Amino acid sequence: xxxxxxxxxxxxxxxxxxxxxxxxxxxxxxxxxxxxxxxxxxxxxxxxxxxxxxxxxxxxxxxxxxxxxxxxxxxxxxxxxxxxxxxxxxxxxxxxxxxxxxxxxxxxxxxxxxxxxxxxxxxxxxxxxxxxxxxxxxxxxxxxxxxxxxxxxxxxxxxxxxxxxxxxxxxxxxxxxxxx
Numbered sequence: 203x204x205x206x207x208x209x210x211x212x213x214x215x216x217x218x219x220x221x222x223x224x225x226x227x228x229x230x231x232x233x234x235x236x237x238x239x240x241x242x243x244x245x246x247x248x249x250x251x252x253x254x255x256x257x258x259x260x261x262x263x264x265x266x267x268x269x270x271x272x273x274x275x276x277x278x279x280x281x282x283x284x285x286x287x288x289x290x291x292x293x294x295x296x297x298x299x300x301x302x303x304x305x306x307x308x309x310x311x312x313x314x315x316x317x318x319x320x321x322x323x324x325x326x327x328x329x330x331x332x333x334x335x336x337x338x339x340x341x342x343x344x345x346x347x348x349x350x351x352x353x354x355x356x357x358x359x360x361x362x363x364x365x366x367x368x369x370x371x372x373x374x375x376x377x378x379x380x381x382x
Contacts, residue, residue, distance in 0.1 A: 206371050217344070221309065221364055221372040224342040226285040230254075230335045231275040233266060241330045243276045245318055250278045250288060285339075289377060292337060295320045299380045300373070309369025312338040341369045 204212065213220040228250060230242040239256065246254040254276035262270045280288050295315055305311045316334045319326045326332070343364050348356040373379045 209368060209371055210375075219343060219362070221341050221343055221369060223285055223289075223376070224281070224340045224346075226280045226288055227277055227338045227340070228280065228288070228335055229257075229275060229277045229338070230333050231257075232333075233268065233274050235273045238331075239273060239276065242333050245330060245333050246276055246278055246335075249318065249321065249324070250280060251284070252278050252280070254278045289337075289339065291321055291323075293377060293379065294322070297380075298378055299382050302370070302381055305366045305370060307366055309341045309364040309366050309372075310339060311341075311369070311373065312336060339373075341372060 228246060230246055232238045232242050243254045243256070255278070256273040257275040257277060259268045259270055259272050259274045262268060268274060292315065296313055300311055300313055304313055314334060314336050315321070317332045318324060318335060319332055341364060343362060345362060346358065348354075349358050370381050374381065
């Protein structure tokens with residue numbers, strides 16, 4: 203494995219190797235449909251400026267009163283500048299610290315927020331209530347599209363696959379995150 207300085211030098215010499223934030227997915231899971239889900243959708247729309255997509259339950263769980271196919275959560279996918287702006291608003295809530303265990307083997311990381319009212323600029327509304335949310339950040343390199351496209355799918359070479367250590371270095375540099 204290369205050192206941090208060697209990696210940064212390689213990223214300057216070969217721009218295709220430099221990681222980038224592909225997307226940020228924000229999820230609020232309510233666990234039931236109806237009015238609570240509508241309130242969560244409204245909160246997510248106010249925070250991100252995009253219309254959330256509702257997600258349905260995959261299976262029935264009688265103890266929780268959930269039926270298969272019932273909408274129980276809402277998500278928003280942010281890309282480019284919107285993703286960066288949202289991360290800059292949300293990361294100070296966790297003191298810009300992300301656990302090393304939050305990173306997966308491909309360099310993506312996730313963290314959660316217990317109360318949405320901790321986000322700067324958001325006021326508590328008793329009619330809406332308080333919601334927690336999960337935030338998943340997907341980090342990739344240029345050229346990853348070839349494995350996801352529909353026509354002429356191709357594999358990514360082993361030297362081009364992003365590793366967790368590289369993603370951690372990129373997150374420190376680009377977002378000012380401290381890895382604990």
